[in-house]
Amino acid sequence: MIRVNNLWKKFMRHEALRGLTFSVAEGSAFALIGANGAGKTTTIKVLMNIIEPSRGEVKVMGVDSRSLGPRELSRIGYVSENQDLPERLTVEQYLDYLRPFYPQWDRELEASTVGLLHLPLRRKIGDLSHGMRTKMALACALPFRPQLLVLDEPFSGLDPLVRDEFMESLIQQAGEMTVLISSHELSEIDHFATHVGFLDEGKLLFSETMADLTERFREVRVTLEHPASEPDPLPSDWLCVRSVGSVVSFVDARFSEDTLGDRIRSLLNGVRSIDTQPMALRSIFTTLARSLRDDMA
Amino acid sequence: MMIWHIFKKDWRLMWPYAAGLAALHFASMAALLRIGRFRAAPLNWIQAGSLTALEADHTANALINVFPILSYLASCLLLVAIVQQDAIPGVRQDWLVRPIRRRDLFLASSWECCSWFSYQFSPLIYRARCSMAFRYDSPWMPRSADLCGSGLACSWGYSHSHL
Numbered sequence: 001m002i003r004v005n006n007l008w009k010k011f012m013r014h015e016a017l018r019g020l021t022f023s024v025a026e027g028s029a030f031a032l033i034g035a036n037g038a039g040k041t042t043t044i045k046v047l048m049n050i051i052e053p054s055r056g057e058v059k060v061m062g063v064d065s066r067s068l069g070p071r072e073l074s075r076i077g078y079v080s081e082n083q084d085l086p087e088r089l090t091v092e093q094y095l096d097y098l099r100p101f102y103p104q105w106d107r108e109l110e111a112s113t114v115g116l117l118h119l120p121l122r123r124k125i126g127d128l129s130h131g132m133r134t135k136m137a138l139a140c141a142l143p144f145r146p147q148l149l150v151l152d153e154p155f156s157g158l159d160p161l162v163r164d165e166f167m168e169s170l171i172q173q174a175g176e177m178t179v180l181i182s183s184h185e186l187s188e189i190d191h192f193a194t195h196v197g198f199l200d201e202g203k204l205l206f207s208e209t210m211a212d213l214t215e216r217f218r219e220v221r222v223t224l225e226h227p228a229s230e231p232d233p234l235p236s237d238w239l240c241v242r243s244v245g246s247v248v249s250f251v252d253a254r255f256s257e258d259t260l261g262d263r264i265r266s267l268l269n270g271v272r273s274i275d276t277q278p279m280a281l282r283s284i285f286t287t288l289a290r291s292l293r294d295d296m297a
Numbered sequence: 298m299m300i301w302h303i304f305k306k307d308w309r310l311m312w313p314y315a316a317g318l319a320a321l322h323f324a325s326m327a328a329l330l331r332i333g334r335f336r337a338a339p340l341n342w343i344q345a346g347s348l349t350a351l352e353a354d355h356t357a358n359a360l361i362n363v364f365p366i367l368s369y370l371a372s373c374l375l376l377v378a379i380v381q382q383d384a385i386p387g388v389r390q391d392w393l394v395r396p397i398r399r400r401d402l403f404l405a406s407s408w409e410c411c412s413w414f415s416y417q418f419s420p421l422i423y424r425a426r427c428s429m430a431f432r433y434d435s436p437w438m439p440r441s442a443d444l445c446g447s448g449l450a451c452s453w454g455y456s457h458s459h460l
Contacts (some may be wrong), residue, residue: 050388078394085391086382088310097306100299101396181408 001026001148002047009042009202016042018057018202020056021255024195029179031189031210034187034199035289038220040182040240041082044152044232045183048078061148074102077141077177079135080152087126091119091136102144110143115171131162138166148178155185163188185255186282200292210281218255219277225270235267239291246272251279251287307382311409314375320410321371325364349401370415377411 009017019041024030031214032040045051045061049068058065062070068076085103086094089128096112101103110250120128128136134154141149148168167188170179183189197207206213222228228243239255248268252260253274265271279287308315383392383402392402 004389021390048394050393072458074396075392076394082389083391083394084308084387086310089306093306093309097302100302100373154314 001028001061001179002020002030002059004043004047004283005045005057007043007058008054009046009051010054011038012218014053016202017053018201019044020199022207023281024178024180024206025088026178026193028183029189029192030195031186031193031281032180032197032199033184033186033285034182037201038199038200039202041080041152042202044080044150044180044182048076048150050163059247059275067081070101072287074104074144074149077144077149078152079134079137079141079150079154081130081136082152085133085137090122091128091139092121094125094136095121098140098245101201105144107143109145109264110139110189113139113142113169116172117164117165131158134158134164138169146177148180150182151179151183153182153184155183167192186285187280190281198285198288200289202244205288213284214278215282216253216255217279218252218260219279219283219288220250220252220255220260220264221275221277222264222268222271223273224268225272228268231267235263239287240251251284252276299401300405300408303383303397303401304408307379307405307409310382311375311378314371315398315413318368318371318375321364321368325361325368328361331357375413376410378412379406382406 004020004022007017007020008015010264024202032043034040042051046053046058047065048066052066060068061075063069063072069188070265086097089097091114095110098108099110119132119136119139123132125133125136138154151170154166158166171192179192181189181193193210195207195209196213198205224246226244226246228248230241230243230248234241237252239251241248241250242252243249260276261274264274381398384390385399385407388394
């Protein structure tokens, strides 16, 4: 559905994207995660042909992103917190306006989505709260059953109830379409995303399936028979290593059930017990972000 | 072709501007009627002694001169507002991610500008022609043109607000 190959984007002297390469398979839900300024929104804007890439190849639905036209856009839904909307139109008038542009618009689906999201049809867009506006943007992106749904930070500033409503609407249709989502709210997309790409300062550090990611990251807690000290040198795939009393804890970024015990015993003496815990996407993200920050420092 | 569709949406948004400009035309016409631009009758409030005839003439002339300037500025504002409805430059505009052809967008904006010009300026041209033809002998023709223009502006604003 999406193929990005060696994508670069420069704004004056600043390199916002540096050689991104990844692909989004049809029917998958790809989460683009990263800290503020990592390049998530820039990547999405390039994909949507809102800005042009400086270098590299981007294909969306088999078409070069620079050539995306009405035919492709009629099959792509886009929701962004930064979208300018006609403020003086009511929600109903805006839906009336959009309908003719999408030949496959489903009015029943529109009505059910509007109902599910509790949107006030007669209220002007300019009078809607931030959460309502985001929900309205979603309600405008779903009724034409897009093949690709692009969501740029859709949860920013939304309260938990609105997030739930948003995700509920999304999940109801997720099976039918490919979803590309950039978000900080990782707990929301933890159970939704099938693939994850981690961006840092314009570089993609990894892109893999959610199953692989959660499989290879483990929170490890080693209890020793004597006061603990960190091994020197530290293995590169041990992140956020801490030692308190006789306990050493770290995050293993290349976890393997079979080899972990031997590895730990080769680096630490007097191992009494090893305890491993799977990690949620949010914990993986904060670990990686913290580790990168420490490396830079 | 989605030109008419885009046109309708823009007029829904622009009608307050159109109504404002129509009000300006009305005010202009009312001022002309009040000061008796087309006939030499003095104003009631001059007769009441608040101003001398000479002062009144200056004030009236100044007032009459202000309205075309205001009208011109308001027209410029309206044109800018029309063009800015779906601005080409920028990265946040909604139309960028919608299946809307740039050609349709451009034609719709052009149509809006042309229709605005035509209905704003045709009464003015008509009035000028009447004024020349009757050399102010018959004051009602220019006034009827003013009324026609303002009425037209109002009806456009009103009808488009209900498109």
